Amino acid sequence: MHKRFRFWMAAGLCWLATAAPAQPAAPSASAIEQQSRALMRASDAVLGVRAQAVDGARSARTLGADRQGSGVLIGNDGLVLTIGYLILEAEQVELVTDDARRIPARVVGYDVATGFGLVQALSPLPQPPAPLGSAAALQADEALVVVSGGDGGAVGPAQLASRRAFSGYWEYHLEDALFTAPPRGDHSGAGLFNLQGELVGIGSLVVNDALGPGKGRAPGNMFVPVDLLKPILAELRERGNTRASRRAWIGVNCVENDGELRIVRVNDDSPADVAGLQAGDRIVRIDGVAVDKLEALWKRLWSGDRAERAVELEIEREGKREAVTVQAVDRAYTLRRAQGI
Template identity: 60%
Template structure:
């Protein structure tokens, strides 16, 4: 398995020399024994260490996990070693309500791990190996310092682990239809289907993002271009202590309704209502057009979420004005703290 994720010298050279992702595949193939050009050795070693620090991650959700409906019981992806104590950074949905977690080394060996944190607000997850990994942790870069068009490296782990070059095609706020929002999300292209928890690295081998989504349009302007969304590591530093001590950040304890929506010119169209959610209890229906929250126009997803999260306590009475079958009506909803709805992962 290890040979499938060997860092090719040609790719390392292309990244180090600042070639665009579109030209990486044309980089000259070199043999491992070939001496690299002067000044490239350190970058090559840094990229090799970065690649080695990305592991596979397997998890099994608890039997009664509500997230099984959307994420399934068995989940697989990647994680990146960030601490000498075996701490691994991943995307949170892989370990949400997890009963068992294993890390998969390049050799294929599986190592037991425990969940340290699941952070709803950022999307990050932390797990810790229960036995020594013998893997050197990565260095962190600054996602905000990466320029659009800059060549990057995407690395996944596990039995099918792979690496490829990519470009940063845009950086912008991202609002997910499932009541999720982050600032400064990184969008790369070409797309990878094994993006969940994958590491995004700059040419110095520094971690700048954790893979979250496959998106149909990674560019903010111009022709549509499929790609991936990565959560920037810049979001981790301000909440790292909270995650280690409490298993989540304060920002994760926020109001939740349980609606999946898309933006329309005159409001937010409800596509789906989560099972046993406050919205379902209140009678919100797919097809409803949400126009106001507590009397204030909702605007887009971002403004709707911020009104919901910042408008009071996580658990409170909220009035939604919806348009249904041509008639406007007010639907009272009692929001809940989203984190209270999850089965606590084993280890937290």
């Protein structure tokens, strides 16, 4: 069995195809066979990713030093696309095949803006790469396939639950993220494929609101659409990052609740820590502009043409307002790298 639940490919593919919206008739046997071959190829292109963070990595405090997830082969030269937090400040990276072989790899790039990470196998990979599809072409409720990699990899059905902007608590924002159901615990770096076997997204998170805000509890996953990779791929390969990633960072985790923005965590030795910000502080204004949503906070933080700048915050602490100046830095300069990289 090449991947756990691979039998689902043959038995469940017909259900997936007929579950797609606006399908005029059941697909023919030849169409099902063609889709099956495409999804087999997609499954073969998904590998396990294992990474060990460099000594002293700040990200190890939240992500751990040993990380495990998936990645998708997208290049004939061994280029693998994954989610960036798996390889953040990584010293050693391995790719794991379905038969548990471990192939050494190197970090090629990490894009702060999208969250994508690139690694490259240091030994030849025999399988063909997955073709890149179009997340923009996906339809509401479209049937999809999620594939994780490695010796514990799995294949399973998913449905597009919604697509919308997403703001993360860790100074992160996407204008158009993909949300799927049911939820998968092996989402980190997993590939999201359409029924033609084309890669349309890379797994990032488990969420409880896959249908969208105000639509009740709906567990699912958030995927970063592969459309965001296409304009930056060459730059990311060449430079290891992108111009869009060179933006201000202060080192806070914030949550949005009932029209208030609260700091829930301050990264050790970050600009926010140096400035004296604390968990529980409410952010009222940034650079003189009132904010009550994460999207507005992050976009204002990233405004301007310099990452290194003074950020003026008005906070509320224990019922009292005060002004705090934070000297923002470029996030890339705070990340540790393995010796020689």
